[in-house]
Amino acid sequence: MQEHRPASAYTNETPSVLTIGTFDGVHIGHRAILNRLVTSAQKEGLQSVLLTFFPHPRMVLQKDTNIQMLNTLSEKKALLEQTGLDHLVIHPFTKQFSRMTAVEYVRDFLVNKLKAKKIIIGYDHRFGRNRTANIVDLKEMGITYGFEVEEISVQELDDVAVSSTKIRKALWEGDVTTANNYLGYPYMITGTVVKGKGIGKTWHYPTANLQPSQEYKLIPKNGVYVTKALMKGEKKYGITSIGTNPTVGGKKRTIETFFLDTEANLYGEGLQLEFLKFIRNEATFETVEKLKDAIKEDETFARKYIAENG
CATH class of the missing domain: 2.40.30.30 (Riboflavin kinase-like)
Structure with a gap:
């Protein structure tokens, strides 16, 4: 797995299959999505790319100093290394970045920089300035800019959300056995x-x-x-x-x-x-x-x- 920080450091010209998210914990729910990403990329002869942001957007936009993460960035990188992912792109999340319009973000960032040919993303994903754009907008932009959108189902996202919630609750209660079962480590x-x-x-x-x-x-x-x-x-x-x-x-x-x-x-x-x-x-x-x-x-x-x- 190659690490690129910031996104401008990514110079691979081969089209990519891309997913976007925090992936905090890199738990069993996340691994199912990453396995789908890697398998799809290998099948189509493309690069598998995970785009994540650091610091967490909530720390920047909401000044959330009470946020509790399951992984530090270095822990997350070590866990992602095990998934077969080709590229991890870590981009700094800033207020300036958050002001990009949805079109700028998709055209300039996902397509031109990261060479997205397919984007695997949750049905509830929102993006662009004030998070005004959704998956319907993304699919329309896919027609314009030449990429496919593969939707992660409600059930799959629920599995991820349930895992994340249960892990945190278990750790707050001292139940590391349950937490470890959902984490997979x-x-x-x-x-x-x-x-x-x-x-x-x-x-x-x-x-x-x-x-x-x-x-x-x-x-x-x-x-x-x-x-x-x-x-x-x-x-x-x-x-x-x-x-x-x-x-x-x-x-x-x-x-x-x-x-x-x-x-x-x-x-x-x-x-x-x-x-x-x-x-x-x-x-x-x-x-x-x-x-x-x-x-x-x-x-x-x-x-x-x-x-x-x-």
């Missing part, structure tokens, strides 16, 4: 290991404190999870606590992982953490000793889960 958080308070180390449970790489990344419900990370090519399992550490008077929400059977110093290193199983809710314990007992129980649960599923 374990939910992940990518970031850098930063210094924490060092309390766990004094209890012989040293933790890696993960700072997510993007503030808009959706963080699952506070609680304790079985997790996995790749360290120097090796899979390492751990117990991850998301929360404020109320027993020791914590206030700030953190993501701390105690890795089983490893004592690696990870400060400053990049880490991708995969969430495998919810263990328990965050709790305030009466004493530190009771917290330590709970951590031992978490470790027992995690080791049993890993032995049965790892």
Whole structure:
């Protein structure tokens, strides 16, 4: 898969089969559409192209600072790499770009730049200044500018919407099992290991404190999870606590992982953490000793889960 950023960097002259969207999560519903795109392009000897925008249009037009995304851009790119897609075009979404008329967008952008010969798009897709144009307009423009429009059905789009909604709801509830089933892979958080308070180390449970790489990344419900990370090519399992550490008077929400059977110093290193199983809710314990007992129980649960599923 070749990446082009912005769209002007796309210089392939072979006509394309194109789809457009955020594809946040690149979940099983998205993969069905991408498989259709790739198969269609291969069958017709064309290039398969996904056009996506960054930052998310809502961040630009609505100043939505509370948006929670399932993927960072780098995570999304890695997932799309697995789909057989020929080209990923990432174009910056700006207020100026949003003012393009529907005709300018289709003629200059989709046809002249991206060489669209076929566009696979949802029945409810809207585009152009103030999102005034719809799929009927797109089909009419297809006659004028020489491309076919293949409509993604209501049912297929419902599948995508249901998947996206269920994934978010499941993560907010801590149900990573359901989320992972709809994603088709374990939910992940990518970031850098930063210094924490060092309390766990004094209890012989040293933790890696993960700072997510993007503030808009959706963080699952506070609680304790079985997790996995790749360290120097090796899979390492751990117990991850998301929360404020109320027993020791914590206030700030953190993501701390105690890795089983490893004592690696990870400060400053990049880490991708995969969430495998919810263990328990965050709790305030009466004493530190009771917290330590709970951590031992978490470790027992995690080791049993890993032995049965790892």
